[in-house]
Amino acid sequence: MGAAPNQETNSFLPDKSAKVFVAGHRGLVGSAIVRKLQDLGFTNLLLRTHADLDLTHQSDVESFFSTQTPRYVILAAAKVGGIHANNTYPADFIAVNLQIQTNVIDSSYRHGVEKLIFLGSSCIYPKFAPQPIPERALLTGPLEPTNEWYAVAKIAGIKMCQAYRIQFNWDAISAMPTNLYGPNDNFHPENSHVLPALMRRFHEAKIKGFKQVVVWGTGSPLREFLHVDDLADAVVFLMEKYSGLSHVNVGSGTEVSIKELAELVKEVVGFEGEVVWDDSKPDGTPRKLMDSSMLQALGWSPKISLRDGLVGTYNWYLEHVKE
């Protein structure tokens, strides 16, 4: 589709004093990107909390861009949640995400941002997409109902980046990460994603001496997990190397069943009781392994195995999450 995937951009990495706005810098993804940029020596990161700048408020976003004039934008602010949150708050998931991304993308373009990366999600693809899912599977079939509202907003974000590239020749790209985990994840008991939810549930069961832990669904769905530090590395890589029209999948290439994940988290946490399945809860999409060969062909690959990533995340949880 459109521009060649290996088209080189103006270099992002050389100017470490460039103003980079990382939207959503306190979240799972935004905080990992900030760590990565700081490790690389970036000295001029623009960071605003949700309380400082509500990105759903167009006039505030406009005023921020006109006064701060960032050169680069990494858009990692969004309304995010797991299967239950997506299913329970469809209006929030579509409206907040459309507002944030529309405001940030449009203001970025009009205030001279040189390059923007928008983060979507693997849920943009049809529920029964071919596996592994290539970028071209977008808009080829019906979405998974538990997260179609969020997915529609994310698809609109991809299309907005493409439209601005086509009409204005503006360098907006999109990355589609698979299911992520790591430090600063959301460990809410109901609204989080499966991995932090299970880490917390197994941990609490271990501390409280429970005999059983309940896990949602049948355990049969397959998911692909990527450590957020790998994702942050991929985002910086794409900022440096990629300026194409197509969105780019970012996955680890390996998938596990939710049953296998539960056993692995149980082992890492050290819970010795039984796992009980609550099949009144939705399974969601049966499988969503992404085809990340486009990114690999550009020269990027992940480094952190699921087991190592889980151990590191559990250590982080023990140090940072208060009971």
Ligand SMILES: NC(=O)C1=CN([C@@H]2O[C@H](COP(=O)(O)OP(=O)(O)OC[C@H]3O[C@@H](n4cnc5c(N)ncnc54)[C@H](OP(=O)(O)O)[C@@H]3O)[C@@H](O)[C@H]2O)C=CC1
């Ligand atoms: N987590 C995952 O498994 C995956 C995430 N992604 C994508 O990565 C991106 C980041 O997700 P993730 O880091 O997990 O999400 P988090 O919920 O951890 O972080 C989102 C961030 O956005 C901020 N934010 C939300 N609403 C607003 C607002 N109205 N104004 C300003 N800031 C706001 C939040 O601040 P506050 O908390 O104060 O509201 C928070 O810092 C999203 O685009 C998501 O779709 C893609 C695939 C998988």
Ligand SMILES: C[C@H]1O[C@H](OP(=O)(O)OP(=O)(O)OC[C@H]2O[C@@H](n3cnc4c(=O)[nH]c(N)nc43)[C@H](O)[C@@H]2O)[C@@H](O)[C@@H](O)C1=O
């Ligand atoms: C990243 C991605 O995240 C969401 O999609 P999802 O992949 O279905 O994410 P999930 O992590 O919430 O669930 C994965 C699987 O795990 C099972 N499961 C078991 N026990 C718990 C549990 O305790 N919590 C949760 N959340 N799930 C559980 C659950 O039933 C499901 O089968 C989308 O909202 C979508 O918007 C999106 O982009």
